[in-house]
Amino acid sequence: MEGLRLDIVTPDKVVLQADVDYVGASGVDGQFGLMPSHAAMLSALKIGDLYYRQGGATKWVFVSGGFAQIADNKVTILAEAAELAADIDVDRAEQAKARAEQRLSDPKPDTDVHRAELALTRAIARIRVARR
Amino acid sequence: MPSLKDVKLQIAGVGKTKQITRAMGMVASAKLRGAQNRIERFRPYAEKFGEMLGDLAARTEEAAHPLLQVHKHVASAVIVLLSSDRGLCGGFNVNLISTALDLARAKTDEGLTVRFICVGRKGRDAVRKTSYEIIESYGDVMGSFDFRLAARLGGKVSQLYESGEADEVYLVYSEFAGMTRQIPTNMALLPVTSSAKEEDEGKPAAECLYEPEVGVLLAELLPRYVNVQIYRGLLDNSASENAARMAAMDNATRNCDELTNSLTLLYNKTRQAAITNELIDIVGGANAQQSQ
16 A cells, blocks of 8 residues: 655754654644545644554654645645654753743733743643653 | 064964954854755755645635735835844945845835834844834844744734734845855845746646635745745855855955065064174174274
8 A cells, every 4th residue: 555755844854754654633623634545635733743653653743833735645744843752852841831831820911821822732732742 | 674573573463363263264164054054954844835835825816815915005114134243254244234225225215114123233233323213123143043033023024014014024134145155135025925826827726625724724824934934034144144254254364374474574574684784783893993
């Protein structure tokens, strides 16, 4: 069976290039899965996790604010940040989570609540991916 | 004739200057390599992004998003000027600033209010001396910036554009066209003009699913596209800065060599002259004693 070609690209580097069997991602309208011969599609992604199966093994990736495109069995993920589960710095994510929670629990007039919420979402997603 | 001691001191001084310029040149070349690497790594993202947006823009109407709309009444322009934080890089900043001010003057002549957003201390200092208003300035960032800086700048200009406070946004940066060529460039940032649109015309658009619908997707993609353009400008600018500094420092080091050579020549001549004078004295003295 023909497989999928998965590219995960961020502004700083190409995070992953691999041949995979299945890609699961959380789009803004909900979860979706991509298998070979999927119709061409372009979807915005939520801050969260993405996984792919490669020869029976499932691997997780953290993706923040990105897009997924599939055409001709080529899956391209464009994200502002993406980290493989093994590369995630859990301590840093925990710290970011604590900071964001503190800012949200005690909002000052100049606190950017939206930004703090985003930071919290990112931190939680990172920790979740790392713990899989 | 200067004294021997003076010349010796001068030679030592030039030697020390040369050490500094050579060290700065080497630092700049190391940084340039880093900047070039970042450009290399960013290219795949920028290219895929361009493809995606072109693909999408080809399927949507002109007025699908505020960032695509050309304002009917154009009254103000914002110039984002990228420069460096430090000097000693030849004509790098001067060229950028004059490009930006030329653009500002041209826009003012068209009756537009021009305001600036400055990245880099040199550009900010120069614009401060003019009568143009600076909306925001970022100093000491060119040494270590990442995509977040571009995102912040992009967010700011998009917000200015959408709220109607700015009707045109330009980015002035130095394009890195090779080790010896840095081209000060001004690029129209907003409204976004999609060049991919024309290329794709005629080609039947392949069937494609969109999630969420095209308009919403475009609203997500376009602001990011602006960020990508700014980030590209920042990267080019930093590579150009270091290339310019490297060239300037190479020149300075070479000038030091020349100066040392001519000073050494002067030193030897002075020494020779002193010896000759002494000899004349001695010979003169001896002759005078003999003739007595």
